[in-house]
């Protein structure tokens with residue numbers, strides 16, 4: 217479709233990018249068309265995108281030539297990095313830098329960079345309320361994204377900085393679902409005290425991104441925070457109880473206990489929740505639900521999302 221503007225969508229077979237790619241492809245009247253970036257054009261998800269009309273391109277974000285080709289002639293790009301695939305903040309920053317430089321060279325008109333706060337602007341490294349990790353970070357998977365904002369700004373890339381939120385999907389895929397304790401009771405474990413946490417369906421991040429592209433220049437150079445809900449641990453447990461039909465409690469633990477769980481990334485996530493807790497007003501205030509709904513009128517509350525996905529949450 218020669219008249220449509222091409223958006224190169226990274227992570228198009230995944231959660232955030234998939235939300236954006238399908239939002240565009242599902243909209244018959246869209247002014248945009250999708251170039252879906254994947255490492256495997258033969259996967260079921262890549263084939264599904266192709267069937268719906270996406271131009272599927274094979275590229276690894278660590279290959280500069282492939283990155284260049286992926287952006288060639290495009291109007292815009294959705295850039296997301298994949299921290300949990302390697303857990304290296306340095307690698308994540310190198311990827312973001314390469315994306316920003318490639319976007320500059322391709323002359324893209326609008327980029328969305330999926331980012332998070334650099335928590336060191338809130339908690340300096342010498343603040344010992346939480347441990348410093350890997351010598352240079354407080355919350356590595358946040359800090360690397362936040363520090364990477366500068367690559368887009370310094371290169372003069374027309375960018376919207378998208379502050380994402382904790383996925384509801386973590387209760388399905390990220391080991392955060394209800395677990396049975398020694399007393400036989402089901403609980404979810406979050407070190408959030410009684411503070412609320414901004415959350416969102418991962419797919420809705422992509423749908424909000426579509427809303428941002430549709431607004432065009434209005435949101436270039438701006439930071440946009442998005443969330444579908446702001447919920448306390450008790451509220452999460454209540455919604456899960458209603459959706460799953462079994463009593464689920466809230467196991468309120470300290471961030472230090474969470475850090476001590478020992479699975480890869482437990483210290484990073486323990487620090488993240490402590491940051492979410494200690495700066496809840498700021499964090500949630502930046503992620504306005506009404507504005508997110510204006511970008512994506514179909515955005516779901518946690519309870520609404522559970523109506524569709526509650527049966528995928530494994531219990532026990």
Ligand SMILES: NC(=O)c1ccc[n+]([C@@H]2O[C@H](COP(=O)([O-])OP(=O)(O)OC[C@H]3O[C@@H](n4cnc5c(N)ncnc54)[C@H](OP(=O)(O)O)[C@@H]3O)[C@@H](O)[C@H]2O)c1
Pocket residue numbers: 226227228229230231232233253254255256259262275276277278296297298299300301357380381382383386390418
């Ligand atoms: N979990 C949360 O609550 C949360 C909240 C906010 C932000 N985040 C951030 O979200 C990011 C991950 O995004 P996501 O959840 O949308 O990812 P995802 O669902 O894991 O999808 C990633 C997709 O990207 C592709 N991919 C992976 N490595 C690639 C590479 N080297 N080159 C090209 N494509 C690659 C994969 O597709 P192919 O296999 O088809 O190539 C995969 O389908 C992380 O950085 C994380 O920190 C997570």
